[in-house]
Amino acid sequence: MEAEFEIRMVSELKYFFGFQINQMEDNIFISQAKYAKNIMKKFGLETVKSKRIPFATLVKVTKDKDGKSLDISAYRRTIGSLLYLTRSRPAIAHFVGDYAIFQADPKESHLNLVKRILKTALGLYVIDK
Incomplete structure (x- = not known):
């Protein structure tokens, strides 16, 4: 490709479409920790402690x-x-x-469970940094 097009590397890719990219010599690490932290801030959950609890997979969503x-x-x-x-x-x-299907008529109970998903999912990231 370099033979046909002029290619220059301005700098190493660090952040792209909400993904943090850390390029090392032998691998590439991709994360959305910064995006996750921004979500917490956006929805006013930055002071809430994250949870590391599993969701019940057999719970019927109504x-x-x-x-x-x-x-x-x-x-x-x-x-x-x-x-x-x-x-x-x-x-x-x-x-x-499961909760995306309630976008036409969401209830407070749905939002509470969506916030639980946020806290659980974001608990998998290191948010304290």
């Missing part, structure tokens, strides 16, 4: 017809942020998908 309704756009922003985070945390993809 519509919660009697629950208190929420602002749809805020719920969608939260789900969207989590969907992007699943690129480096595929373990949360199932749970995010």
